[in-house]
Amino acid sequence: MGVLTLPLKAIYFDQIKSGEKLEEYRLVTPHWEKRLENRSYESIILTSGYPKKGDTSRRIKSPWRGVRRTFIQHEHFGPDPVEVFAIKVNESDVEPLSDAEQVKLFNLLLALKEPVTFRCEYRNWRGEVSDRCLTPQEVWYGSTEWHPEAGLMLKAIDHDKGQVRDFCIADFNLRTLRPAKATQP
Template identity: 45%
Template sequence: MADLILPLKREYFEAIARGDKTEEYRLYNEFWRRRIEGRNFSNVILTLGYPKSDDHTRRLAFPWRGYILKTITHPHFDNRPTKVFAIRIGASEDSSQ
């Protein structure tokens, strides 16, 4: 199975590395639906930007735990309610997707 690779901005990468952030969000749109819906992955690989392939300090790997659909309000999405894929990072009670 393939890995899902998601480049992140520093603030989100560091929050996940600290364990403060347990979900990574991607817009619920056609682009991300084609890449996520109905697929299973081995791992979620989170990168700090676009590191060189041998730069392991800018990569975090987690087992694929699925996602849930959520509506969130966040400055990154202009503080408007926005439907997103909430990709689970770390341990999860419900890994149904």
């Protein structure tokens, strides 16, 4: 079965060692697809940088707990959401929500509160970025003609276009998210 060894920055190594960090992330690339998809390991070794052979203080060995694909937004990967492999490195009493459970939770939150109109940069299917004024109506999982890969989608009133439209959540630049007043096109 083999052992997967992952060198880490000291900050992430320390977070895993303390139990604070439950998953280690690697961008979805051909390199990591080959090593992680449909693979199982006997154990995983996490290192703080590249320690000398006898330096056990900078190594953690634990059983292989699996991996999943997901989208995250993290300063290490830049401002936009990216698809990553989330490698389970610590135990947790709480399992991550499935896409279907996330949709239910988002819709429950929308139902409990008045819809909040917001402005945010959005990259459309052609790669064009514009600042959009939206009022959310529903979160759903699936694909559209413009977004053929399934993912989390937001149905919202697009005040700039005067229409209800579907937006791929991964294509929002969440760093530009801010409250707004509904406007007429």
